[in-house]
Amino acid sequence: MKSVIWLLLLFTLAVLLALFARENNGYALLFFNQWRMELSLNAFVLLFVFLLGGGYGLLKLLDWLVSMPGNVRQYQAARRASNAGKYHREALLAMFEGRHLRAERNLRVALASQDNPELRLADTLIAVRASHSCRDFERRDAYLAQAREIGGPRSLARLMLEAELLGEQYRTREALDLLHQVYAISPKLTSALKLELKLRQQENHPARVIELADMLERSEAIDAGQAFRVRAQARLAQLKLVPMDSRELERWWASLGKDERHQPRLAAAAAREFGRLALIERAETIVVEALESNWDVSLLEVYGELGRMDGKGDAVKRLARAEEWLRHHPNDHSLLLALGRLCRDAALWGKARTYLEASVAVTATPVAHAELGQLLEQLDEREEANEQYRASLGLALDLLERRG
Incomplete structure (x- = not known):
């Protein structure tokens, strides 16, 4: 519909111009020093329009010739960017498919054509992950060196990736040092806290594991059930880490929450520790309270061992209680x-x-x-x-x- 309207307008304009040219009897007189030129007004208008159009065309031609080197450079940059984008997409698909060697090769080509520093950093980090997955650690470290040059020493993405990869190699101390640099940039980064939790579990540092589990639960990074299991495992590790005396053990037990004190494995381990210190009645109380909340084999096993532990316990009372359970x-x-x-x-x-x-x-x-x-x-x-x-x-x- 628009094209029809435009055609009607053009035809109307052509008719009006033809009528104007036919009915116009005016003339134009031009003077230049001793020269004088007389033209019909129609010829003058046509000449003026021709000169105006020719001048505009000449200026556009000159502008095109002047800007040609820049246009060529822009075209080459666009072609390089298109080529880099193509290999970048192919590398990502290969990574998701698990073809890490192919991904690394595509990224090598993409990096050769990539001029944008941010995209170069992203492609380099992906190449780091691909090389690590191929267990080509020499090439991985070379890509990491490139990433440091591109992103600088405070690149959060590079620090997190390097810490994660070192953690996978059980190079825990080096990974934790990198996480300290991460915290200097972003003190409460959830992914860093999760990674540190994993590293602290590898390092067998239960106190920090409990602290991290609490922080992640408060930020809803992990659910309550997962946090509870992590804390319970850390509490067990605390029992095994350093033998406690009776006061320390009692203070440690009092610091636990009610749900933790009723957790079967934790209660059984704590009861054995109290039994080791000849606190049989305390051990028995812990086992009985936990059994009333959670009937579990590990607790029954400890209850059956109470008579063999050193100390004075009421064997008849324990037997009567167990027969009541029966x-x-x-x-x-x-x-x-x-x-x-x-x-x-x-x-x-x-x-x-x-x-x-x-x-x-x-x-x-x-x-x-x-x-x-x-x-x-x-x-x-x-x-x-x-x-x-x-x-x-x-x-x-x-x-x-x-x-x-």
Whole structure:
């Protein structure tokens, strides 16, 4: 529709110009020194339009000739940028496909054609990751040196990538030094905190792991469940790291939250530490409270060992409590095993044998067979004891084969 309107306007203008030229009887008189020229007004208008158009065309030609070198350089730069962009896209696709060697080759070509410093830095860092994935560490370090030259010493992207790669090589100290530089630029960078958490776990630094887990949970970088598991693992590491005396252990236990104190593995480990210090009643309280919250095999195992720990404990009371649990968990082989151990430690040989045989009948385990074998050996039933030992060894070998 627009083209039709334009055609109508052009035809109208042509008609008006033709009418003007036919009806116009004017003339133009031009003087230049002693020269005089007389022209019809129509001829003057046509001559003026021709000269104006010719002058404009000449100026455009001169401008094109003058700007030709710059245009050539601009064209070459655009061609180089297009070529670099092509290889950059192919390299990214190869990276996502897991073809790291092809990605590195494409990036090498892209870098040769790339003039933009920011894009050069990005391509260099991708090449660093690709070379690292190919385990070509010499080439990776060469690309890292290029990245330092392009981005400078405070390039956050380069520092984070280098720290991550060094962490993957278990070069923990070097990676942590780089993270200190990252924190100087961005003190609360979430990705840096996550990477440090991983490195501190490698380094076995539980106090810092707990601190980082709290920070990441508050910033919602990790969910509450993940933070809880990380903290629980760090608490276990704290127990193994340096043996504590009774005051230190009590202070450490009091610093835990309620959910942590009821975590089965953590409660079992803490109870064993209290038992090591001959604080049997404290260990028993920890196990009982945790069992009431979370019924777990590891806690039952510790409860069954309480009688063998040094100290003064009420064996009859413990046995009565365990038998009360049995009413609610009649087919729990771990509870039956714990009852057998408690009875054996209390010198109740008949009940111990009954409970251990029941545990084996419910679920045969290497530990239950071994416990029953030791009891039968004490009762001077050596042949039956040897049968239990053989059964224990056979189950243990089966478990090793399945895991191997």
